[in-house]
Amino acid sequence: MKAINKIDAGTSEKMVCGRSIEVFFNEVERFHGFVSPGLVLGGFMVDWVQELIGLDVEADAIVETRHCLPDAVQLLTPCTIGNGWMKILDWDKFALSLYDRRTLTGYRVWLDLNKARLFPKIYDWYMQQVSKRDLLLEVLLETILHAQRSVLSCRAIRVTRFYERRKKGRITVCSGCREAYPSAQGDQCAACQGEGYYELQG
Numbered sequence: 001m002k003a004i005n006k007i008d009a010g011t012s013e014k015m016v017c018g019r020s021i022e023v024f025f026n027e028v029e030r031f032h033g034f035v036s037p038g039l040v041l042g043g044f045m046v047d048w049v050q051e052l053i054g055l056d057v058e059a060d061a062i063v064e065t066r067h068c069l070p071d072a073v074q075l076l077t078p079c080t081i082g083n084g085w086m087k088i089l090d091w092d093k094f095a096l097s098l099y100d101r102r103t104l105t106g107y108r109v110w111l112d113l114n115k116a117r118l119f120p121k122i123y124d125w126y127m128q129q130v131s132k133r134d135l136l137l138e139v140l141l142e143t144i145l146h147a148q149r150s151v152l153s154c155r156a157i158r159v160t161r162f163y164e165r166r167k168k169g170r171i172t173v174c175s176g177c178r179e180a181y182p183s184a185q186g187d188q189c190a191a192c193q194g195e196g197y198y199e200l201q202g
Helices: 021-032 037-053 069-076 120-126 137-151 191-195
Strands: 059-063 086-088 095-100 105-111 152-158 171-173 180-182
Touching: 021 037, 021 069, 037 069, 037 095, 037 105, 037 137, 037 152, 059 069, 069 086, 069 095, 095 152, 120 137, 137 152
Parallel strands: 059 086
Antiparallel strands: 059 095, 095 105, 105 152, 171 180
């Protein structure tokens, strides 16, 4: 992997959630499709919050963007979209929280733009002030690996919203397509009510 080959010896000794940088990058590439700067930065965010909350705590996650950061949580914690332990808020803020699901207390960590200004490549990348052509991925990744937590801020929190786990409601059979669906959608499934995203072919 090109990004791995560019890492200097000092950087390669660092760890993310108990993984070497090389192992972490390989896992990111397999999971995400490529070594994304946002996911790498997210790795340091998860690493910090896990250290604060403790690995023995049964934690849920709230992520405040749909871009890259949810994959860091899914890759490095048991919290996933599928098991319902992670909520994603479409706020486009580069922030996440891990919290004890019983006490609702935990920590929120975010990319602090004031701190990021000390690393202009990270600041310019996040604020979209430079094109991908003018900022090579390897250079940005190296900067993130050197910056690590120094571009982040973290605060203790108590979660007051978005912590509820959605339970599956009653299931019934749609009179239109004859597929099972949640009865809360109405007399027919959402697709048969005209809200579908596909049309049948052939």
